[in-house]
Amino acid sequence: MMKCSAGILAYRLKKVKSNDGQTEFFLVHPGGPFFARKDNGFWTIPKGEYESNETPLDAARREFEEETGVRLSGKFVSLGAVKQKGGKIVEAWAIESDFDETQITSNTFEIEWPPKSGRKQSFPEVDKAGWFELKEASKKINQAQMEFLLRLPGLIS
Numbered sequence: 001m002m003k004c005s006a007g008i009l010a011y012r013l014k015k016v017k018s019n020d021g022q023t024e025f026f027l028v029h030p031g032g033p034f035f036a037r038k039d040n041g042f043w044t045i046p047k048g049e050y051e052s053n054e055t056p057l058d059a060a061r062r063e064f065e066e067e068t069g070v071r072l073s074g075k076f077v078s079l080g081a082v083k084q085k086g087g088k089i090v091e092a093w094a095i096e097s098d099f100d101e102t103q104i105t106s107n108t109f110e111i112e113w114p115p116k117s118g119r120k121q122s123f124p125e126v127d128k129a130g131w132f133e134l135k136e137a138s139k140k141i142n143q144a145q146m147e148f149l150l151r152l153p154g155l156i157s
Helices: 056-068 134-140 143-156
Strands: 004-015 021-030 047-049 077-083 089-096 108-112 120-124 126-133
Touching: 004 056, 004 126, 004 143, 021 134, 021 143, 047 056, 056 089, 056 126, 077 143, 089 143, 120 126, 126 134, 134 143
Parallel strands: 004 089
Antiparallel strands: 004 021, 004 047, 021 126, 077 089, 108 120
């Protein structure tokens, strides 16, 4: 059975001297020991798998709040879906928002660490977050999800 995830791409218009807004995208870095030394290509939109008893948008909103502590409301714009390298389908929505990325609070998960040690450790699902302009975001984001950044301008202009 194919795994499906749903997520939200938050964006904001950064104020610059010329009064033109530069779009910034909100991305998160996965927590835990497997991603501790990985950066470019590993950031993602806040997302997660969903069950058959919830809509993808409801799951995306729930996952965003679990991973950041931020509850979003307003007009969500569908960005469609992409297929990631491992075969997972990710469906996403965009919403304009602005919040302090340094204040996020993530839920945690528990795994045996180090492997085969018999010890359980807790790690945050998201260990870092940031707002990035397109040039930097395109380096950071999982390459399959880059499509969401490219789709956004045509849907909000």
